[in-house]
Amino acid sequence: MTAWALWAVAVAVVAALPAVLSPFQIVQLTVFMIYSLLALSLDLIWGFGGILSFGQAAFFGVGGYVYGIVGINSGSTTLALIAGVAGAAGLAALLGYFTFYGRVGSMYFAVITLTVTLILHQVMGTTADPRYAVGQARLGGYNGMTNIPSLALEVPGRAPLTLDPVQLFYVVGGLLLLVLALTRALVRGSFGRVLAAIREDELRTELLGYDPRWRKLVTFAISGSIAGLAGGLFAGWGNFMNPQVFSMFQSALVVIWVMVGGRSTLYGAVVGTLVVQSLTNYLGTASVTYTTVALGTALVVIVLLFPRGLVPAIEGAVRRVSGRRPPAPEFAR
Amino acid sequence: MDFVAVTAFGIVYTIATLILLALGLAVIFGMMGVINLAQAEFLMVGAYTVLIVTAHGASVWVGIAVAPVVVGLLGLVIERTIIRFLYGRILDTMLATWGLSLGLVGLVTLVFGPTTEGIATPLGHVTVGEYRLSVYSVFVILMAFAVLGLTYGLFNYTRFGLVARATMQNPNMVSALGVNPARVYMGTFAFGAALAGLGGGVMAPLTGVVPTLGLAFIAKIFITVIVGGPVILLGTTTAGVVLGLVESLVSYGSTPIYGQVAMLAFAIILLRLLPQGISGFWRRGV
Numbered sequence: 001m002t003a004w005a006l007w008a009v010a011v012a013v014v015a016a017l018p019a020v021l022s023p024f025q026i027v028q029l030t031v032f033m034i035y036s037l038l039a040l041s042l043d044l045i046w047g048f049g050g051i052l053s054f055g056q057a058a059f060f061g062v063g064g065y066v067y068g069i070v071g072i073n074s075g076s077t078t079l080a081l082i083a084g085v086a087g088a089a090g091l092a093a094l095l096g097y098f099t100f101y102g103r104v105g106s107m108y109f110a111v112i113t114l115t116v117t118l119i120l121h122q123v124m125g126t127t128a129d130p131r132y133a134v135g136q137a138r139l140g141g142y143n144g145m146t147n148i149p150s151l152a153l154e155v156p157g158r159a160p161l162t163l164d165p166v167q168l169f170y171v172v173g174g175l176l177l178l179v180l181a182l183t184r185a186l187v188r189g190s191f192g193r194v195l196a197a198i199r200e201d202e203l204r205t206e207l208l209g210y211d212p213r214w215r216k217l218v219t220f221a222i223s224g225s226i227a228g229l230a231g232g233l234f235a236g237w238g239n240f241m242n243p244q245v246f247s248m249f250q251s252a253l254v255v256i257w258v259m260v261g262g263r264s265t266l267y268g269a270v271v272g273t274l275v276v277q278s279l280t281n282y283l284g285t286a287s288v289t290y291t292t293v294a295l296g297t298a299l300v301v302i303v304l305l306f307p308r309g310l311v312p313a314i315e316g317a318v319r320r321v322s323g324r325r326p327p328a329p330e331f332a333r
Numbered sequence: 334m335d336f337v338a339v340t341a342f343g344i345v346y347t348i349a350t351l352i353l354l355a356l357g358l359a360v361i362f363g364m365m366g367v368i369n370l371a372q373a374e375f376l377m378v379g380a381y382t383v384l385i386v387t388a389h390g391a392s393v394w395v396g397i398a399v400a401p402v403v404v405g406l407l408g409l410v411i412e413r414t415i416i417r418f419l420y421g422r423i424l425d426t427m428l429a430t431w432g433l434s435l436g437l438v439g440l441v442t443l444v445f446g447p448t449t450e451g452i453a454t455p456l457g458h459v460t461v462g463e464y465r466l467s468v469y470s471v472f473v474i475l476m477a478f479a480v481l482g483l484t485y486g487l488f489n490y491t492r493f494g495l496v497a498r499a500t501m502q503n504p505n506m507v508s509a510l511g512v513n514p515a516r517v518y519m520g521t522f523a524f525g526a527a528l529a530g531l532g533g534g535v536m537a538p539l540t541g542v543v544p545t546l547g548l549a550f551i552a553k554i555f556i557t558v559i560v561g562g563p564v565i566l567l568g569t570t571t572a573g574v575v576l577g578l579v580e581s582l583v584s585y586g587s588t589p590i591y592g593q594v595a596m597l598a599f600a601i602i603l604l605r606l607l608p609q610g611i612s613g614f615w616r617r618g619v
Contacts, residue, residue: 307422
């Protein structure tokens, strides 16, 4: 029952952290957890579906923008968050329909998702003119969308209660653990087993009577909705969205989080995000340019030296030193 | 009448630039199967080469001649240090070249700053009725088709082209016949990089030079090569014609951004209908 013990520890840690950390650290950690959700969405489709999507940043951005548009117009942040998730899931499903049902190869798929992200970046960048607005919400071009309402607790019949940083931390932390548990259940259940079979040998799985296109589509839509949830939470956290979320840099970051944490573990995505983001913060955000160079170099070095991910490589080294049996061989992609 | 002529010229120009920029990728991605996400940065380095050469007082033409040499050498170094370890590992290649792309953009920004530098467009204008056309655009169109012809000739009518195509098909057989496949890969990659450098150099006076120059093109050129399909050069050319037509027609009707969106949407729907790309459809037809 070690798994249950680990979950209990995770819940306890999230519950206890606000008592230990400063308010600033709590706000920082909240956004790291939001990013962890985004990394989780990529690990689901990449680690378990075997499909590398460069478009998670696009779903994140769409989730955030939809949250902003609905939140500003309706005033209800719960509705906005749901709309954000639905918008991102819808985009993912649409994209998935054209690519999976068109039987586009996995590398073409990766390129197409990247292309969609870059196009969104350019399109949102041209919306600076005030006439680009949805109801009250101005899209704002590269200046971004401002005055997005903070996430609030809405109980029918009462005035909405805007969450303070600690409450927001608990909401985001709770959602992260919930999504982690749900995705874990998904990949361990029969659906996940078929998904793994598709990853290993798509043709053989299809000949056994499963429809890989449908399952890939569903997985991709779920992955997109998780990224959209992260985007909505991000917009509710920072009250701000701009086209930078669709940039190459942001898209690369998601992949790096998962690569550092190691694929196909789910928790690795969370660990990778926390490690990379803490390091980035520690190194200082003095110059975005240096960070870009460092990020690019990190990506090349990890691919060349630790193709299975940084955390699994360290785990393997520790196991070898301590003389325990090596982990089961990784599935071929 | 003049309007029709000028519009037609604009469409041909859009198509020609698409082919010119995508040609290097057609060789590296289409032929070799290396998904090089740093391809757009090869264009950018080519453009910067022209900028540096003109800043030292030489003419634009010298810059355009030097650009493919510089970028070809850069491609050679990158192939030897990174790409050659990753053949056959497609997704890893993507990730590594993506890192390379970020790194190159960052480095160039550090050295030259994030500002857009202009290069004076040579050759001046001609007047067509009420409209003025840049003669340099005519040069770009001629250049695109000349480079396309040269590449086609190189791969179809020379010994290097024959060996290169054979290596891409069956490296073991080529190796058994006494050719070192590693050197062929190296040469082909460098050639693809040089084509990109040339493309970037030719476009530099028209687009302006900025470290993030590649971002405007990367999506377009990948889509063009993917839509082109397995018959690399002719497929890419056909895809360039079709997609360039869609892009320029929508651009004339609205804005260039919507032109790009329409082109992308068209490409994705096209891939749903013809998953093997345009030339895959030919092959099945034959």
